[in-house]
Amino acid sequence: MARKRKHHHEEHVDESWLIPYADMLTLLLALFIVLFAVSSVDAEKYQQLMTVFNENFQGGSGILEHPNPSPLPDAKETQDEPTDVITQEKYDLMSLKQEIDQYITDQDLEGDLQTSISDDGLLLTILDNALFHSGSADVRADAVRLAGKVSELLASDxxxxxxxxxxxxxxxxxxxxxxxxxxxxxxxxxxxxxxLIDSENLDPQNLSATGYGEYQPVASNDTDEGRSKNRRVEVLILPNYQFD
Known part of the structure; x- marks a missing residue:
């Protein structure tokens, strides 16, 4: 009597998950390569990678399709240029200060005009007795020439x-x-x-005026000398670039 053969059915492991897993790994690899290319700031390499990825994943076009990116400026150039400009601006303001100081010396105005320079800009201080009569806001006739000369000195390009x-x-x-x-x-x-504007050396749109009353004194109001220093007009020439 013939023996019946037993048939053993082997169990097959479901490997369908390998397909999306492999796709995910491929996409991650593509992402890392793109990030590396971008960080290297190599425009030619970046464009070549984009072309390859578009052909493989998007059939030649799609979300990875971008125009050739402009190369980023060299980091040293980006840092040096504004530094050079700010340095030049400081030099220009210092030269202007020296020019005003020379005028003050030549006209024997040391007791009426003073200059100082800081991160805010160049400050020209004019004591009120050089411009106004006591209690008046009208510029004295003999001070109009001084205002005209100041306007000439402040003109710049x-x-x-x-x-x-x-x-x-x-x-x-x-x-x-x-x-x-x-x-x-x-x-x-x-x-x-x-x-200052009437002299036509300065553009009116670049000037502004304000009043602080007695609220920003530079000396004590307890003495005549201190009060005299506090009665003043300040002309602040702002730098074209903010100093650090």
């Missing part, structure tokens, strides 16, 4: 922004023309700025 600020001491003022020191300081700054 490219032009700079200029802020004219008026300051007073803390002695109260209240008359038919001014209700407070704030009004007086603001009108003095405005009147001086108008003369």
């Amino acid at each position: 490219p032009p700079r922004k200029i802020v004219v600020a008026g300051h007073t001491d803390d002695v109260p003022i209240h008359n038919a023309n001014f209700r407070s020191n704030w009004d007086l300081s603001a009108q003095r700054a405005l009147n001086f700025m108008k003369i």
Whole structure:
């Protein structure tokens, strides 16, 4: 009697997961290569990789299709250029300060005009007795020439922004023309700025005026000397680039 043969059915492991897994690995590899190419800032290599990936994954076109990227500027050039410009601006302001100082010396105006330079720009300080009569905001006739010369000195190419600020001491003022020191300081700054503009050396759109009254003193108001220093007009010439 013939024996029946037993048939053993082998179990097959489901390997369908390998396909998406392999696709995921391929995409990750593509991503890492793209990131590496971008970080290397090699425009030619980047474009070649994009072409290959588009052909393989998108049939020659798709989301990886980009125009040839412009090469990024060299990091050293990006850092050096603004540094050179700022250095030149500082040099130009310092040269302007020396020119104004020379004019002050030549005209024997050391007691009325002073200059200083900082990160804010070049500051020209004019004591009020060089420009105005006491309690008045009208620029004296003999001071108009001074304002014209200041305007000439401040002209530059490219032009700079200029802020004219008026300051007073803390002695109260209240008359038919001014209700407070704030009004007086603001009108003095405005009147001086108008003369700067009238000389046609400066563009009006680059100038502004403001008044601070007695609220930004540079000396004590307890003495005549201190009050005299506080009554002033300041002309701030702003740099074209912010200093660090």
